[in-house]
Amino acid sequence: MKKPAPEPEAQTGVVHVSDKTLRAFLGYQMKRTFNVIQSDLSQTLKPFDLRMLTYTALVLIVDNPGLRQSQLAEAMDIERPNLVVIIDELERRDLIIRDRLPNDRRAYALLPTLAGRRLCEKAVAAAEEHEKRLLRDLNPDAQAMAMKVMQLIENNRRRDS
Amino acid sequence: MKKPAPEPEAQTGVVHVSDKTLRAFLGYQMKRTFNVIQSDLSQTLKPFDLRMLTYTALVLIVDNPGLRQSQLAEAMDIERPNLVVIIDELERRDLIIRDRLPNDRRAYALLPTLAGRRLCEKAVAAAEEHEKRLLRDLNPDAQAMAMKVMQLIENNRRRDS
DNA sequence: TATTGTTATACTCTATAACTATA
DNA sequence: TATAGTTATAGAGTATAACAATA
Numbered sequence: 620m621k622k623p624a625p626e627p628e629a630q631t632g633v634v635h636v637s638d639k640t641l642r643a644f645l646g647y648q649m650k651r652t653f654n655v656i657q658s659d660l661s662q663t664l665k666p667f668d669l670r671m672l673t674y675t676a677l678v679l680i681v682d683n684p685g686l687r688q689s690q691l692a693e694a695m696d697i698e699r700p701n702l703v704v705i706i707d708e709l710e711r712r713d714l715i716i717r718d719r720l721p722n723d724r725r726a727y728a729l730l731p732t733l734a735g736r737r738l739c740e741k742a743v744a745a746a747e748e749h750e751k752r753l754l755r756d757l758n759p760d761a762q763a764m765a766m767k768v769m770q771l772i773e774n775n776r777r778r779d780s
Numbered sequence: 781m782k783k784p785a786p787e788p789e790a791q792t793g794v795v796h797v798s799d800k801t802l803r804a805f806l807g808y809q810m811k812r813t814f815n816v817i818q819s820d821l822s823q824t825l826k827p828f829d830l831r832m833l834t835y836t837a838l839v840l841i842v843d844n845p846g847l848r849q850s851q852l853a854e855a856m857d858i859e860r861p862n863l864v865v866i867i868d869e870l871e872r873r874d875l876i877i878r879d880r881l882p883n884d885r886r887a888y889a890l891l892p893t894l895a896g897r898r899l900c901e902k903a904v905a906a907a908e909e910h911e912k913r914l915l916r917d918l919n920p921d922a923q924a925m926a927m928k929v930m931q932l933i934e935n936n937r938r939r940d941s
Numbered sequence: 942t943a944t945t946g947t948t949a950t951a952c953t954c955t956a957t958a959a960c961t962a963t964a
Numbered sequence: 965t966a967t968a969g970t971t972a973t974a975g976a977g978t979a980t981a982a983c984a985a986t987a
Contacts (some may be wrong), residue, residue, distance in 0.1 A: 634855035635846055644839065645911050646817050647833060651857050652930040653814045655937045656807050662938065671807060672977080678805065681797055689945065694795035696812050698979060704946060717946095725986045727944040750806050753936045761929055768918060768926040769813040775914045776816045777823065833954080850968060859956060864970060878969095886963045886968040 656753065663749040667742045668712075672697075674742055676705050677731070680715050681739045685728040687720075714738060817914065825912040828903045830872075833858075835903055837866050838892070841876050842900045846889040848881075875899055 657671060664674050672695070680686055680695055692702040706729065709715045714735035714776075717727040731739065754762055818832060825835050836856055841847055847855075853863040867890065870876045875896035876886040892900065915923055 625903070634840060634847065636853055644836075644958080645914070646821050648927060648930050648934075649814055649817055649834060650832075650936050653807075653810050654857050655934050656810055659938055661809050664843060670976085671811075675805075675808060679795060686795065690795060696815050697977085699946070700948080700980085701978060706884050706946095721987070723782065723945085727946075746805065753933050755936060756932045761925065764922065764925050765834075765929040766809060768922055769809050771917045772914050773809075773816050775916060777820055831953085848968075858954085860969070861957085861971080862955060867969095884964075884968080886961095886967075 624745060657750060660746065660749055663745050664742060667738060667745070669738075669742055672705050673708060674746070676702070677714060677735060678741050678743065680709075680729045681731045681736055684730050687726045688729065689726070691729065709735070820914060821907065821910055824906050825903060828899060828906070830903055832901075833866050834869060835907070837863070838870060838875060838896060838900050839904065841870075842888045842892045842897055845891050848887045849890065850887075852890065870896070 660671055664670065667674075669677065675695055676691060679691055683690075688702055688706060691706075691730075694700045695702070706715070706717070710717060713732055716730050716732060718730050720726045720728050752756055757765075821832055821835075825831065828835075830838065833856070837852060840852055840855055845853075849863055849867060852867075853860045855910055856863070867876070868880070870879060874893055877891050877893060879891050881887045881889050918926075
């Protein structure tokens with residue numbers, strides 16, 4: 620983070636953020652970085668006709684066959700109503716099925732189809748490439764550290780509201 | 781990251797993500813973490829009637845008086861049309877002004893008002909508290925490392941598209 | 942009475958094309 | 965012809981309340 624010349628009406632296109640402000644501004648860098656990951660991943664998943672949300676849902680169902688919608692929504696950190704259309708889409712494309720639980724007929728067990736598993740495998744391989752590209756400058760220690768930092772932040776989530 | 785028992789139809793509420801999948805899934809943890817930061821910051825900014833976008837714009841204008849809208853949009857990583865309503869709102873609340881540049885009458889210099897500076901100061905102080913809370917388990921080294929990781933990822937953004 | 946999935950709905954954020962006024 | 969800001973608009977993603985079926 621170099622400091623550009625602080626003339627007020629600079630036409631350079633370089634925007635200055637003071638150290639004080641930046642320190643108080645985790646969300647600023649976080650959002651920029653997430654935008655990069657999100658748009659890169661979207662491009663990567665386009666050939667499979669998957670978005671980040673449908674991809675995430677599919678991966679989690681393949682990894683956790685029998686998952687209920689409410690559990691999946693919690694894992695994806697989205698509200699239950701918003702998951703419905705995602706599951707609808709995956710089911711319409713015969714990538715997963717909703718299987719009524721015999722012991723609780725309110726809920727569905729979400730199961731991947733064979734086609735779902737196959738598409739998932741290909742999409743995960745592509746996503747691995749995408750991540751390798753984005754993380755190419757980072758040694759495994761730095762990657763692990765970044766993961767740990769994110770998990771710690773998540774654990775400090777507000778309990779209220 | 782402990783491994784929960786991998787029974788397929790677990791009712792435990794714990795969702796399993798295999799190591800292989802997780803490794804290929806930076807966006808998954810990133811999104812969860814960003815959600816936490818975003819919703820916590822939104823709560824924090826509510827008393828000031830600011831959202832993350834209006835807050836970011838205000839901070840950057842206070843730090844870079846005379847900025848043009850196109851520069852600000854680039855800094856915020858959003859499209860120019862989407863910035864207009866944000867600037868409209870800040871101007872309507874007399875937190876900033878649009879000042880025509882005499883040498884290029886197409887563009888505006890964005891300047892904070894006194895009220896804008898004051899609100900910004902208070903909001904930044906609140907945001908600092910918010911960040912301290914989320915980062916309380918992290919030593920400065922880990923924080924700096926996480927920042928560096930995010931910047932490196934951002935620098936690997938796709939050039940195409 | 943509580944929970945699962947659902948519908949409807951509203952709001953925010955994002956992305957694109959086309960316009961205006963200036964350069 | 966190109967650029968800065970704008971308008972209009974469409975599409976994602978998100979959040980909440982209310983409902984039917986089931987527990």
